[in-house]
Amino acid sequence: MQVEFVVNGKQAVWEVPPDEFLADTLRKHGLLSIRKGCNTSCCGLCTVWIDGKPTLSCSVLSFRVQGKFVMTIEGVSEEAAEFARILVAEGADQCGFCSPGFVMTVLALKRELVSPTDDEIVHYLTGNLCRCTGYLGQMRAVKTYLGVTQR
Amino acid sequence: MRANKEDNKSYWKTESIGGDCMFTVGRLAQPDTIEEAYRILMEERDAAILGGCAFLRMGSRKIGTAIDLTHLDLKAVREHEDWMEIGAMTTLRMIETDPAINNRFDGLLAEAVKPVIGVQFRSIVTVGATVFSKYGFSDLIPALLALETEVELAHGGRMALETFLNRPFEKDILVRLWIRKDERRAACRSFRNSASDFPILTVAVSLLAGQGRIVIGARPSKAEIALKASRELSNLDANCPRIEEIASIAADEMSFGTNMRGSAEYRRELCKVLVKQAVAEVAACK
Numbered sequence: 001m002q003v004e005f006v007v008n009g010k011q012a013v014w015e016v017p018p019d020e021f022l023a024d025t026l027r028k029h030g031l032l033s034i035r036k037g038c039n040t041s042c043c044g045l046c047t048v049w050i051d052g053k054p055t056l057s058c059s060v061l062s063f064r065v066q067g068k069f070v071m072t073i074e075g076v077s078e079e080a081a082e083f084a085r086i087l088v089a090e091g092a093d094q095c096g097f098c099s100p101g102f103v104m105t106v107l108a109l110k111r112e113l114v115s116p117t118d119d120e121i122v123h124y125l126t127g128n129l130c131r132c133t134g135y136l137g138q139m140r141a142v143k144t145y146l147g148v149t150q151r
Numbered sequence: 152m153r154a155n156k157e158d159n160k161s162y163w164k165t166e167s168i169g170g171d172c173m174f175t176v177g178r179l180a181q182p183d184t185i186e187e188a189y190r191i192l193m194e195e196r197d198a199a200i201l202g203g204c205a206f207l208r209m210g211s212r213k214i215g216t217a218i219d220l221t222h223l224d225l226k227a228v229r230e231h232e233d234w235m236e237i238g239a240m241t242t243l244r245m246i247e248t249d250p251a252i253n254n255r256f257d258g259l260l261a262e263a264v265k266p267v268i269g270v271q272f273r274s275i276v277t278v279g280a281t282v283f284s285k286y287g288f289s290d291l292i293p294a295l296l297a298l299e300t301e302v303e304l305a306h307g308g309r310m311a312l313e314t315f316l317n318r319p320f321e322k323d324i325l326v327r328l329w330i331r332k333d334e335r336r337a338a339c340r341s342f343r344n345s346a347s348d349f350p351i352l353t354v355a356v357s358l359l360a361g362q363g364r365i366v367i368g369a370r371p372s373k374a375e376i377a378l379k380a381s382r383e384l385s386n387l388d389a390n391c392p393r394i395e396e397i398a399s400i401a402a403d404e405m406s407f408g409t410n411m412r413g414s415a416e417y418r419r420e421l422c423k424v425l426v427k428q429a430v431a432e433v434a435a436c437k
Contacts, residue, residue, distance in 0.1 A: 001179065003216060018217060019176035021208065041205045042347065047271050053244070056271045059205045064221065105271065126268015126347050 003039040005065045008075030033100040034075045046129035047101035048072045054108040073100045083145050092137030098130045159246040176217040189305040203281025205209035237328040238282035251433025259337035263294035268347045283325040288349045299331035335359040338432035340425040351413040352421045371410045377401040398426040
């Protein structure tokens with residue numbers, strides 16, 4: 001079946017099977033930032049935005065993005081690079097496998113929450129698993145990026 | 152959503168393979184009316200309603216006709232004079248952020264869904280799927296059950312959530328939830344081995360003009376009202392000296408089971424603590 005939507009600002013008309021999930025469809029079309037880390041809908045690695053909302057692309061059937069706006073990290077590369085520099089400076093990046101999904105969630109957080117508290121940041125980022133670096137470095141980087149006071 | 156006691160088998164199978172599951176869809180139907188959706192569900196072979204699909208993708212179900220309710224305008228929270236209407240395709244994230252829902256029942260429903268995995272997961276999973284499937288691990292059902300909630304089914308019509316939960320499974324489509332907009336005070340608690348895991352136990356408590364309700368979920372079977380403890384809560388003295396007693400009554404009257412997350416005995420002890428906390432919050436006791 002055909003699905004018509006906007007991906008990273010460009011109109012797309014793609015042929016998708018009814019049981020294909022968005023993560024697989026996006027990868028098939030060369031958007032290789034999309035990773036699947038858990039296969040149980042709980043690691044956050046495959047996060048993309050659908051109509052601006054961070055969503056697990058591994059668990060959304062592709063036909064359901066009909067008429068919607070999908071954004072992957074390829075579509076927000078400048079913003080992502082800005083945050084990535086801070087992430088690296090804080091030593092909160094190692095193998096990098098989880099980074100695209102994590103970065104997409106942080107950028108979404110910045111758009112959705114105004115001057116969030118530590119608890120609000122942690123709540124928004126829960127469900128983004130990283131097995132290399134630990135979450136304290138990530139927290140420092142997120143707070144520097146958001147410009148909220150280090151507490 | 153992921154599995155619990157009833158389907159541990161498929162859960163482990165999924166994890167050990169580590170690759171893609173063999174969830175398949177033969178044909179997709181996107182009906183324009185609920186009547187048409189129900190007709191397809193009843194008439195076509197191996198038909199299934201698609202909720203958020205986070206749980207379906209974990210299994211290996213071969214769906215002949217998948218029915219997608221996207222065109223039925225069910226992804227919405229609407230306020231009526233006496234009732235609040237929640238469409239079946241409303242996501243848990245919408246429940247968490249909707250102002251009307253947050254402003255009622257001390258934010259009970261939003262608080263109940265907040266610990267469910269992460270923001271991106273809650274943007275997918277739907278109210279209709281979690282309620283219709285009567286998942287024991289559902290964080291939403293106990294909170295809904297603590298309120299005056301009714302379930303609207305395509306064929307079965309409208310009935311109290313409690314009645315629906317106690318009925319045997321019947322093919323149907325959950326269309327909407329209806330919650331009476333009363334001035335109930337409410338609070339909920341849950342306990343997990345780690346953040347974003349399934350709950351070991353969930354508790355929801357509400358109180359309205361001498362009518363108390365205490366609900367225990369993830370026992371690990373489906374949520375139920377603790378009737379005796381609820382009656383005691385209804386008679387709660389304003390100075391609330393009997394909170395511990397109410398918590399003990401709830402723990403004694405409920406049945407608990409053992410699964411990979413915790414034993415029945417552990418759940419019974421947790422029940423006392425969580426009920427005590429939630430009742431204290433609702434009754435605004437020190």
